[in-house]
Amino acid sequence: MKLCSLGSGSSGNCLAVWNDHGGLLIDVGLNFKQTMLRMAQREIKPETFGAVLLSHGHHDHHAGAKLWCARFGTPVHCTTETADAVPLLCDHPALHRPIGIRDMFEVEGFTVRAVPCVHNASGACTFMVKEQGTHAKLALLYETGRLTKELIDAAEGATVVAVEANHDRKMLAANEKLPIGIIERTAVTHLPNVYAANYLATLNGATKLVLALHRSKDNNDPELCRSTLQAALDRAGSKAELFLAEQGEASPVFEI
Numbered sequence: 001m002k003l004c005s006l007g008s009g010s011s012g013n014c015l016a017v018w019n020d021h022g023g024l025l026i027d028v029g030l031n032f033k034q035t036m037l038r039m040a041q042r043e044i045k046p047e048t049f050g051a052v053l054l055s056h057g058h059h060d061h062h063a064g065a066k067l068w069c070a071r072f073g074t075p076v077h078c079t080t081e082t083a084d085a086v087p088l089l090c091d092h093p094a095l096h097r098p099i100g101i102r103d104m105f106e107v108e109g110f111t112v113r114a115v116p117c118v119h120n121a122s123g124a125c126t127f128m129v130k131e132q133g134t135h136a137k138l139a140l141l142y143e144t145g146r147l148t149k150e151l152i153d154a155a156e157g158a159t160v161v162a163v164e165a166n167h168d169r170k171m172l173a174a175n176e177k178l179p180i181g182i183i184e185r186t187a188v189t190h191l192p193n194v195y196a197a198n199y200l201a202t203l204n205g206a207t208k209l210v211l212a213l214h215r216s217k218d219n220n221d222p223e224l225c226r227s228t229l230q231a232a233l234d235r236a237g238s239k240a241e242l243f244l245a246e247q248g249e250a251s252p253v254f255e256i
Contacts, residue, residue, distance in 0.1 A: 001136035001256045003160065006030060006038045008213045009247030012060050015162065015213075016044060017129055017138060022108030023049040025074070026127060026140060029060040032067035038250040046072065051097075051107045054078035055117075055143055056124035057085025069095055077107065079114075081123025101125050106132070115154045117144035120189045128154050136256045138162060142213045145188040147199050159256050161240075162211040163199065165229060166190035167219035175219055190214065193225050197232035207240045209254055215244060 006014040012029035139155035142164035
């Protein structure tokens with residue numbers, strides 16, 4: 001399994017996962033030009049990806065899907081509620097591959113499990129992705145205000161944990177530029193550093209890579225985020241590599 005975060009944050013999210021048999025794009029929230037540019041920078045071939053998975057219907061997770069699918073005709077796997085919020089799928093319903101919020105399905109050489117998350121979008125879910133024929137497993141824990149027992153159980157044994165570390169709670173509460181309504185909404189729909197760290201402190205030796213996602217540029221600090229998460233891994237005795245995904249550039253290509 002190979003993976004690369006092409007971008008992660010409120011301006012657009014896209015995670016590429018692939019192997020020699022095919023590939024998945026999990027959310028396509030970057031514009032088409034940036035998606036293609038960042039793939040080229042990491043020597044990733046766009047034709048590798050035979051399926052798109054959409055977690056939910058917010059713009060920063062599907063903004064690039066229209067042009068991507070117009071170019072490549074890639075089918076889109078998502079819940080009906082998500083499809084209803086995405087103009088591409090309203091205009092081109094034949095591209096939609098409906099999934100239930102707790103479905104398990106096989107696509108592009110991977111077994112994918114959808115798991116509901118705590119977010120302010122109808123039909124929102126995240127994904128557990130297992131490479132067929134190997135022990136490689138990605139647990140994608142983001143776009144959620146808390147890690148439910150269902151999410152934690154589904155992530156068990158993950159080789160790669162991609163977890164949201166969106167904000168520092170004190171920084172968010174003290175942000176005078178934000179209306180109180182946005183502060184309150186963010187606090188219950190996005191995972192703070194401390195919640196991500198509490199989860200990482202429970203990891204066992206199966207996890208080889210932790211990818212921190214969706215960090216806020218205004219309500220978080222990269223070094224604070226890094227130190228908080230690394231301290232949790234140290235408490236767990238984990239040797240997993242920690243990498244903070246960025247909004248403005250692609251991560252390295254990781255091979256698990």
